[in-house]
Amino acid sequence: MANPARPADRTAAPRGSGAFTATEHRLGNGLRLVLSEDHLTPVASVCLWYDVGSRHERPGRTGLAHLFEHLMFQGSASIPGNGHFELVQGAGGSLNGTTSFERTNYFETMPAHQLELALWLEADRMGSLLAALDQQSLDNQRDVVKNERRQRYDNQPYGTAFEKLVAMAFPEGHPYHHMPIGSMDDLDAASLADVQAFFRTYYAPNNAVLTVVGDIDPAQTVAWVEKYFGTIPGTSENATKPAPADGTGLPPVMGGQLRRVVHEDVPSRALMAAYRLPVDGTREADAADIALTVLGAGESSRLHNRLVRRDRLAVVAGFGMMRLAGAPSVGWMDAKTSGDARIEDIEAAVDEELARLAADGPTAEEMERAQAQIEREWFDRLDTAHGKADELARYATLFGDPQLATTAVDRLLDITAEEVRAITAERLRPDNRAVLVYEPTGAESAAGTEDDATEDEDR
Template identity: 35%
Template structure:
């Protein structure tokens, strides 16, 4: 979703690489790229990867919020939005409109303090189109920005700020820290998104000046990664980018580290918080500073896992929280080191601070062992390969080194720096940057709980926007831009033709049904030396008693907390020493064990998974920690409007008679009743290979997989598991509006829908085809075009059909500016009423173009292949179901879409839920035509 505001660019990538299969003999990844520079200064990096018929194109401008001026903040982020809207030759709708036709992976962008990037992965036959489009954005864009365009996009960015900062718990934390860690003259003093006041005051001339200064070829890097012809691609780059004029020289950003002369303690009463949160921030180092590598290890060691000093003191001993987090936020000219603790309800943050100091003293005494250092590095290696599983990830990393280290070649030095970290280095950087050093401490606490703040704290300055009914700039987004076109040596208005259509090959699937009943499916893929797999045990919340909802969720969490022969800490160390991750979690309908590991360590990792399944530990201490953590999650969800909307919508859709209407983690009442014995009973009764699927992808053969699960097949006892009949209402008799009051909410969270289809229903995929132009196609959808692009009401809106073997909901979801709640709901209703009636030949053409062409990149990553196996094993889909669905798309007609719309998009038979400020928004919703809104909670609303 545009845009992703990048607080943390947490790259654990050591290098960019060529296909693993090319280097198996040496077991070594090598950097394979070519870099050249056009006469106008554009840096171009090419990386070949022929593993899939796709190409990723990324345009990265070396401008972020740090290049802005005081009083004119937020411009870099604003341009991230603007550049997708229109350019002289792409026309209105810009790259978003073209993306829908060419089967792109969703044109997107992100902004950080130091750079803004624009990226997309497309089928290889659309590469020339992408180069043409990116060049049009860079050199032939600014004339299309008019007053109406600017006014509308200001509203979109404001909605993003409300959603990301103002309408969520702890949303202002980073802003408070930045303003107090960095002097007012420092370019990191303000948020990347900027201030709403600055944004509102921005003039068209301001915007054009910013663009002309920073969006020039000599400040931009173009990265192309994937399957392409190098000679032809170079010619296209020269043709489309070559005549764009070079800009003024760009000054290098000098390093500006900060030194705090005093510790600053600040507090804020958070309207959305239910529990207190303490964040400590120390001045640190810039990106790729020699000390950043040891600081990364220190962050991991202090906070991650059972052995972590902060975990031992804050979680296990003092029971003040369920987790502590330490991380680096390193940027181009400075950095900061952050420690965050979200405490349990009513916990005094002074106790948390005492615990932090105690943990630090223990670290000073004990240090870090070589074994723990090696364990952390193993995890970094796995993260490296995981991030290289897509061509876009490879392209990102090449651009990252080019811009911030001066050359992509730096990856070789980066590897050396990571591997060179010693235990002495870790202690040295702790003493240099943390021990006894000044810091910024922020205490964010619930309203009325000032007794919990850190002693000596002063009130933080936070700007709270007031939402006033009818007080927003008006604009007409339909007005076409009029401008004189920028001259060119050739006719740029002609969109390039497609290249040769890529030969899309579906992954080859193998299957095996074991004697225990375990269903095994796999795809061998040697692109990277990784294996990803998941064990799915069907059941989840479906097999729980309604008075003890949350059992499967707690069981899933407990499964990785030790085995019969290993303590929780021993199991954790065994996993991490292999560079593996084993995550267990529950859904409404299953428990999952999800694993990523290096191929060379697969067998050892699988042995641990078997222990987890057949030799549970049932650790009472861990059970109590999980119980307390779950209760805290439940409490925090009550403060988050999006969580409230999700939970209330489930209740309304499924009703009291269906277990699917419950929040899977439970309620305070149900969780408090759950005992360790309940988890044991669930495990004994409901976990069996006969209801399990084992799905695996990666650098491993079928033979090796089957050998690895032979012991599990023998040791995991079969049993019959009885599934209750799930009751789901067939229809909503008539639409009703429900309202959940969050006093003072800056946004209204909207959920609209009804129980629709199961994934096994014959109309499930046709309904998804029908939904593409409604709300499933992002910027190609009517909901986005009208509510975001046309009105500026929202930052994002979507619609979807979801289902399993059970019927799932049709859902429209969005967060809109509070003072246009009625207008938004009413417009959504109108769009639903007219969608089928107005569905056109162009709509069908765009839908078909996207859904067919996107198959070229549908199974690029290991995760996407794993998802394919999940669908095959759960819904009895054919191995080539993607090809079968392609035929359904090709055979779709306007009449068929209209019929589907009539059957599945009736706005008069849906649930309408709004979570927002009832005092200002409730009454007006009665004008929608569905009667008086039903208030779901009582908060003293007038």
């Protein structure tokens, strides 16, 4: 994977340059350590990214990466039960973990004088969780994850919409075809041997990036990391983790609109769509981000002004982007109808706005507003020690270079209006989208809710 394009040389200082730096270290067992000092507040953030996500799962065992995120909080050989939570929160810190298609991360933000505790806790479960992992812990967290799926996906209006769109945008067998939450059947099928093998394969220091940001003493931090992580063995050469299936080989354009009508008990009709966009880490991905901001981010966007304010066809209308480094990124559109508005009218208006941007590009005012909005969001993330630690870990894990986090906003600010117009014309078009149309059924007819799937053209 090529590194993100660096900004062109300029005589003036970049407008968005971040005022933070990072240093890198490598332990003998392969662990990558990235440090960044920030003495503004007396806190320190520890962020540990493992290079494993749902794209690494094999068929029939979806959801393992997310399930293991939960298991990592169930105790280790040294810290039983909820001890990890209790120690961090008792020391005045906060913690969590998340799973995505491309990685699993764990993080703590602590009072600066409690940094050593956070490092020890992360090293302890990396090195000794397997000794404490048993059938009871697996069964307990399997039930927790299944309930999470019910609450966040299956029992929410439109809750499985993005899951359906992803499955349409990435064909069967593609490593990004399924969501990190996994399926109920696969969660039920996961055995203790499965999760033990998963840990041995992916939870090793040479498959991880550790970032520490905040009010730290770098020399002391390196010494603590060496002390607690340095003795954990890396994955041996004979047991190297399998590479995820290549997800970048798809055609840039789907080659035909995929369409599915969903009959569910939802509040209103809805039109949703997913577009294949350029792989993250490229100028084209940054241009697509700006295009979607112009089209659908906030009340000043084109879709909100057209569909909500002017035509009053929708109560919600917007675009978002899921950046992916190992597969085409996904641009998703969401419009919920107002009253008895017709889906056909909303779709026609959306296509008109896309065609207009593809033909004429954004105005100077739109470019300035979109770039300022993205720049503000970026600096909001960098305003906390955890935000900096997370971005450094992301660029180190997915692109091999944490230093790219310090210049990411400059690359976005370098994008031109012509690049935005060109990527809109190339990717935001009817033959490059998966479409969901939601038709409300009402509670009394919820039993007859089979989906209708159609394909406008051959892929």
